[in-house]
Amino acid sequence: xxxxxxxxxxxxxxxxxxxxxHRLWVKHGLWTQRSVFLCYASTRMLRRLLDETAAIMxxxxxxLRAYPVxxxxxxxxxxxxxxxxxxxxxxRLRRGLKALAVAGEGTPRRGLG
Numbered sequence: 399x400x401x402x403x404x405x406x407x408x409x410x411x412x413x414x415x416x417x418x419x420h421r422l423w424v425k426h427g428l429w430t431q432r433s434v435f436l437c438y439a440s441t442r443m444l445r446r447l448l449d450e451t452a453a454i455m456x457x458x459x460x461x462l463r464a465y466p467v468x469x470x471x472x473x474x475x476x477x478x479x480x481x482x483x484x485x486x487x488x489x490r491l492r493r494g495l496k497a498l499a500v501a502g503e504g505t506p507r508r509g510l511g
Contacts, residue, residue, distance in 0.1 A: 399440040403469050407434045408451065409461040418454045422447065436470070 406427060410416040420433075426447055427435030437444060444464065451462055 399442065401438055401440050402444075403467050404437045404439070404444060405430075405434065405465045405467050406437050406447075407463045407465075408455075409433065410455065411459045412456065415454050415456065415460065419451055422450055422454070436467075437464075 406423065408419055408423075410419055410433070416433075423429070423435045423437075426439065426443075427437040430436050437447070439447070448462065448464060455462060
């Protein structure tokens with residue numbers, strides 16, 4: 399089953415629910431900003447995580463969003479500055495891919511880019 403990258407963001411109004419949702423996503427995603435995660439998972443796994451999050455949330459007060467995004471390797475390797483391709487430092491790219499693989503419980507596909 400293929401895996402895809404998603405940006406998952408939530409806005410939880412209650413501290414207890416926020417703590418529970420955060421603990422869930424820390425196990426399965428790469429924490430990028432407050433209440434924002436990069437998740438590398440199969441469609442089935444993402445759906446399960448979203449369902450678990452929805453079970454914790456109060457749908458009248460809280461919000462949950464998931465957006466598909468290209469694999470980070472494609473984003474990092476296609477960054478441009480004033481029209482010139484910019485290659486990321488290899489160590490930064492390796493750290494990012496390693497963190498994503500650990501968070502997503504798998505190795506990102508090779509040959510992207």
